[in-house]
Amino acid sequence: MVAPEIKTADSKRDGEKSHETEASASPGRKKIDSVTLIYVPLHLGGSHRGVSMGPAAMRVAELPESIERLGFKIAEEVDIQVPYSVCWWDKQSPAKCVPEIGQVSQDVAEAVEAALTKGTIPITIGGDHSLAIGSIAGVSSYYRKLKQNWGLIWFDAHGDINTPESSESGNVHGMPLAVSLGNGDRRLTELQGFSPKVQPHRSVLIGIRDVDPPEREFIDQSGITPYTMRDIDHLGIGRVTDLALGACGSDVAGLHVSFDIDVIDPDIAPGVSTPSRGGLNYRESHLALTLLAESQLIRAIDIVELNPAFDMQNKTAKLAVELILASLGQRIL
Numbered sequence: 001m002v003a004p005e006i007k008t009a010d011s012k013r014d015g016e017k018s019h020e021t022e023a024s025a026s027p028g029r030k031k032i033d034s035v036t037l038i039y040v041p042l043h044l045g046g047s048h049r050g051v052s053m054g055p056a057a058m059r060v061a062e063l064p065e066s067i068e069r070l071g072f073k074i075a076e077e078v079d080i081q082v083p084y085s086v087c088w089w090d091k092q093s094p095a096k097c098v099p100e101i102g103q104v105s106q107d108v109a110e111a112v113e114a115a116l117t118k119g120t121i122p123i124t125i126g127g128d129h130s131l132a133i134g135s136i137a138g139v140s141s142y143y144r145k146l147k148q149n150w151g152l153i154w155f156d157a158h159g160d161i162n163t164p165e166s167s168e169s170g171n172v173h174g175m176p177l178a179v180s181l182g183n184g185d186r187r188l189t190e191l192q193g194f195s196p197k198v199q200p201h202r203s204v205l206i207g208i209r210d211v212d213p214p215e216r217e218f219i220d221q222s223g224i225t226p227y228t229m230r231d232i233d234h235l236g237i238g239r240v241t242d243l244a245l246g247a248c249g250s251d252v253a254g255l256h257v258s259f260d261i262d263v264i265d266p267d268i269a270p271g272v273s274t275p276s277r278g279g280l281n282y283r284e285s286h287l288a289l290t291l292l293a294e295s296q297l298i299r300a301i302d303i304v305e306l307n308p309a310f311d312m313q314n315k316t317a318k319l320a321v322e323l324i325l326a327s328l329g330q331r332i333l
């Protein structure tokens, strides 16, 4: 007989619903039912131009329709303009395309902050991970004005914590976490007129496995909390996600989830610019985001590094859409 099982699931759901009602009654934890989609076809932070097709592939994979089917309203779709020409490597900095990325970051920051101010969840769709310089600046500026704490949860195969001096490639998509922590080219760190953007003791890195030697030291010195693939192998992604939530603190008003698709194993997510073996599997990536969604704290999401030029029949884009739905609270029952 399946009836008792169904009853158990239903009563659990009812219990959670009443919790949601309770949360809605308290200020600042109102259930948010609309999102702003911010498309950023940015490729200037990396070496593979196909990443600029990420937003188009997400639209082809029915991102907006899927979000609406989940019961959310799309408040607005914003297309950020990105110069497509190859930028010059200016001599002021060993980092590439800084003026161009700075302009895009400024536009992204304004769009993200506006989306938050309107009470929607900004979902920033890349594009390479350097766009997080802008999205994090927007989130940071929003909470700064409210004088509230917020947490950052960064999923990635890589550390993304290089500086122009430590980076071998000069690619800014390997630097956005460092920039957000206040280390890097001043034209990027000083965006919105203040630095650093993130509170290191409320910032977590999950899934790293391909870390440059200088980055190990930066991670150690930064005060952020790292969970490597070794930790996930050992503890399981559920426990790691719970620990990540704990590390952000019980006093955060919201979370920014910056999700680099290369955190997932390239066997199931081949459409990324810098694949690295030994990543999260299909269920682990879903569970991590589902648990974060259940915290009801997610206020902003980045989904980055989708590169359709390396994908197979758009399967990585379809997976990315599923993961956004998980972040928005889609559940099995």
Ligand SMILES: [Mn+2]
Binding pocket: 129, 156, 157, 158, 160, 173, 260, 305
């Ligand atoms: Mn990244």
